[in-house]
Amino acid sequence: MASSARWNHVWVGSETGILKGVNLxxxxxxxxxxxxxxxxxxxxxxxxxxxxxxSEILVGCLDRSVKLFSTEKGKxxxxxxxxxGEGSFCGLAVHDSSIITCVESxxxxxxxxxxxxxxxxxxxxxxxxxxxxxxxxxxVGTGGKENALKVWDLxxxxxxxxxxxxxxxxxxxxxxxxxxxxxxxxxxxxxxxxCTGHHQVRLYDPSSPQRRPVLQATxxxxxxTALSLxxxxxxxxxxxxxGDMAVIDLRQAGRLxxxxxxxxxxxxxxxxxxxxxxxxxxxxDRFLRVHNIEDKRLVHKVYLKSRLNxxxxxxREKWDDEEPEPAAxxxxxxxxxxxxxxxxxxxxxxxxxxxxxxxxxxxxxxGKHPKKQKRTSAGP
Amino acid sequence: xASGAAGSAEGPGPGDAARAPEQALFPPGFSVSEIKNKQxxxxxxxxxxxxxxxxxxxxxxxxxxxxxxxxxxxxxxCLIQEKLANKKKRxxxxxxxxxxxxxxxxxxxxxxxxxxxxxxxxPNDEEVAFDESTDEFAPYFNRQTVPKILITTSDRxxxxxxxxxxxxxxxxxxxxxxxxxxxxxxxxxxxCISRDFTDLIVINEDRKIPNGLVLSHLPDxxxxxxxxxxxxxxxxxxxxxxxxxxxxxxxxxNNFTTRLGHSIGRMFASLFPHDPQFIGRQVATFHNxxxxxxxxxxxxxxxxxxxxxxxxxxxxxxxxxxxxxxGTFDSKFGEYEWIHKxxxxxxxxxxxxx
Numbered sequence: 001m002a003s004s005a006r007w008n009h010v011w012v013g014s015e016t017g018i019l020k021g022v023n024l025x026x027x028x029x030x031x032x033x034x035x036x037x038x039x040x041x042x043x044x045x046x047x048x049x050x051x052x053x054x055s056e057i058l059v060g061c062l063d064r065s066v067k068l069f070s071t072e073k074g075k076x077x078x079x080x081x082x083x084x085g086e087g088s089f090c091g092l093a094v095h096d097s098s099i100i101t102c103v104e105s106x107x108x109x110x111x112x113x114x115x116x117x118x119x120x121x122x123x124x125x126x127x128x129x130x131x132x133x134x135x136x137x138x139x140v141g142t143g144g145k146e147n148a149l150k151v152w153d154l155x156x157x158x159x160x161x162x163x164x165x166x167x168x169x170x171x172x173x174x175x176x177x178x179x180x181x182x183x184x185x186x187x188x189x190x191x192x193x194x195c196t197g198h199h200q201v202r203l204y205d206p207s208s209p210q211r212r213p214v215l216q217a218t219x220x221x222x223x224x225t226a227l228s229l230x231x232x233x234x235x236x237x238x239x240x241x242x243g244d245m246a247v248i249d250l251r252q253a254g255r256l257x258x259x260x261x262x263x264x265x266x267x268x269x270x271x272x273x274x275x276x277x278x279x280x281x282x283x284x285d286r287f288l289r290v291h292n293i294e295d296k297r298l299v300h301k302v303y304l305k306s307r308l309n310x311x312x313x314x315x316r317e318k319w320d321d322e323e324p325e326p327a328a329x330x331x332x333x334x335x336x337x338x339x340x341x342x343x344x345x346x347x348x349x350x351x352x353x354x355x356x357x358x359x360x361x362x363x364x365x366x367g368k369h370p371k372k373q374k375r376t377s378a379g380p
Numbered sequence: 381x382a383s384g385a386a387g388s389a390e391g392p393g394p395g396d397a398a399r400a401p402e403q404a405l406f407p408p409g410f411s412v413s414e415i416k417n418k419q420x421x422x423x424x425x426x427x428x429x430x431x432x433x434x435x436x437x438x439x440x441x442x443x444x445x446x447x448x449x450x451x452x453x454x455x456x457x458c459l460i461q462e463k464l465a466n467k468k469k470r471x472x473x474x475x476x477x478x479x480x481x482x483x484x485x486x487x488x489x490x491x492x493x494x495x496x497x498x499x500x501x502x503p504n505d506e507e508v509a510f511d512e513s514t515d516e517f518a519p520y521f522n523r524q525t526v527p528k529i530l531i532t533t534s535d536r537x538x539x540x541x542x543x544x545x546x547x548x549x550x551x552x553x554x555x556x557x558x559x560x561x562x563x564x565x566x567x568x569x570x571x572c573i574s575r576d577f578t579d580l581i582v583i584n585e586d587r588k589i590p591n592g593l594v595l596s597h598l599p600d601x602x603x604x605x606x607x608x609x610x611x612x613x614x615x616x617x618x619x620x621x622x623x624x625x626x627x628x629x630x631x632x633x634n635n636f637t638t639r640l641g642h643s644i645g646r647m648f649a650s651l652f653p654h655d656p657q658f659i660g661r662q663v664a665t666f667h668n669x670x671x672x673x674x675x676x677x678x679x680x681x682x683x684x685x686x687x688x689x690x691x692x693x694x695x696x697x698x699x700x701x702x703x704x705x706x707g708t709f710d711s712k713f714g715e716y717e718w719i720h721k722x723x724x725x726x727x728x729x730x731x732x733x734x
Binding site: 262265 | 499724
């Protein structure tokens with residue numbers, strides 16, 4: 001049902017180009033495809049909310065097109081090509097009805113609708129992530145491989161307003177390599193927390209006089225690929241390429257609080273809910289998992305058949321109070337009323353909406369795990 | 381001897397329970413699973429099962445008669461005799477009933493009891509079909525590339541590993557063995573790609589026997605890391621045939637049902653050329669059972685429509701998947717698609733991943 005797209009809790013983008021909407025309450029996953037034929041080079045590499053009320057999603061694909069998906073209507077409404085630079089998107093953001101994109105070769109560009117006065121800057125090669133500061137939408141942060149963290153103000157794109165400095169040489173007097181994989185802005189202050197491919201979590205404070213990280217913590221032995229802030233912003237959830245996900249406390253000098261288990265593959269994207277203690281994560285093992293942060297429990301585990309690249313979690317609260325019933329009983333009621341309406345003078349074409357199936361929407365019913373195979377009784 | 385065995389096998393149950401009637405042998409708070417000693421636990425479990433069976437099948441007077449005939453102080457030998465007696469009784473009942481007998485119960489095996497895996501591939505699934513048709517093995521399956529394999533070992537291999545590599549290269553057509561002179565794999569891989577190799581096999585050796593296998597599909601394909609065991613060279617195989625010929629063998633992949641199993645199966649299939657030469661009558665089998673992959677190489681001959689004779693040639697080995705990594709070999713910074721995590725994944729004896 002197309003209209004139920006708005007009730008999906010999690011939106012996941014996969015490598016095959018399919019946008020999947022997962023409704024955790026009804027335990028259903030729906031595939032939304034832009035064109036009728038799937039193409040590998042339309043794999044989703046970046047996603048962001050199109051507006052604060054979360055009714056639109058911007059989906060960035062490998063072939064450098066940005067598609068607009070409307071959750072109200074349940075289909076892709078627009079698409080535009082954002083060419084320039086090389087590599088796939090490493091960040092997408094929206095500011096004042098213009099799209100901000102950043103690609104791996106370092107081209108940060110602001111696209112306005114008029115396709116003129118597009119502002120662009122080079123932020124350095126080897127980009128891994130670009131994120132927008134939710135408190136100040138004109139500020140974006142960028143980081144990459146051998147590319148230290150920089151915070152840019154889009155009104156003055158020539159120079160970054162904050163350029164981070166690397167830590168001191170290590171105990172062998174060797175330069176510590178830099179590889180910022182993911183970053184997040186802490187709300188309420190200008191601090192930025194990043195996770196690196198050299199299994200470090202760093203906290204930078206532009207308002208303090210030092211450009212070096214204020215806090216550095218290490219976790220594990222494998223590159224940390226994804227990062228998200230917990231509600232309360234005093235700890236972060238990081239995911240690694242080896243399938244380890246952990247909660248690290250920033251106020252207690254990088255102490256490891258707890259680990260979340262259950263992953264079999266690299267974690268590509270992590271997203272925490274702003275108020276509920278839930279964290280959603282997706283990865284290369286083709287599963288979407290939702291954990292409860294407080295008691296480390298796995299709340300939902302959904303098999304989505306392609307490798308998953310990025311995800312968005314709604315910030316709606318009160319998941320239990322939502323529209324629980326699908327439109328099926330309404331359809332029955334409509335069929336009975338058809339004869340009534342046919343007799344009368346109809347204005348609204350309700351019956352047409354009900355009967356035509358949207359070819360782009362395919363629903364897959366998940367259900368819980370089927371029960372174990374029935375044990376055949378042995379013996380007399 | 382028998383009474384001695386009974387005395388030692390009694391377990392923590394009351395020492396004189398052997399003499400007491402059978403009903404008191406298992407006091408209500410007693411649980412067989414709490415006995416730590418496996419031999420004793422097995423014995424008590426057999427005793428308990430017997431009791432259950434008697435309680436369900438034999439009625440009042442018969443039970444009294446049964447107790448008279450089979451007093452409670454039993455040893456293992458008596459239990460086995462009882463078992464045989466029960467079996468005979470059941471067969472007689474079945475013959476007596478004739479057609480009305482209930483169907484024979486299917487014995488429970490671990491494969492029967494396997495927990496259903498939700499990643500099992502449904503043949504009609506379009507999304508998985510699309511995923512497979514456009515993944516890294518698509519050029520092989522679309523017949524755009526011909527497999528060319530490079531086989532090498534870890535540094536300074538000993539005799540057994542060297543002979544194993546030579547035998548492997550006779551089995552896999554279009555394969556070349558190269559001596560590893562302490563080179564780093566990350567440097568070998570770009571050179572292989574430039575020389576059009578499609579796959580890289582590295583046999584890892586430990587204490588003079590091969591124990592690991594790294595299989596990497598080359599342009600940018602997945603890398604699978606296996607633990608190898610039970611390696612038998614050609615001369616150690618009994619009743620073997622002559623040397624394998626140069627004909628391209630057929631490939632059989634058994635029981636790769638889940639999505640991960642499909643990826644691994646395709647990886648193995650892409651080692652061999654697409655068109656088998658049936659004249660050679662050779663077949664390589666990768667059989668997956670309980671997450672262990674058994675490799676065998678046979679020559680077959682059809683004696684009649686339904687009877688086949690097979691002759692095992694070539695080495696045999698067993699593999700167990702440890703990890704599947706998305707790009708080429710990069711253990712430090714690579715992204716893993718699947719890792720075997722022993723403490724999380726091996727908790728259930730009935731759950732398998734391939």
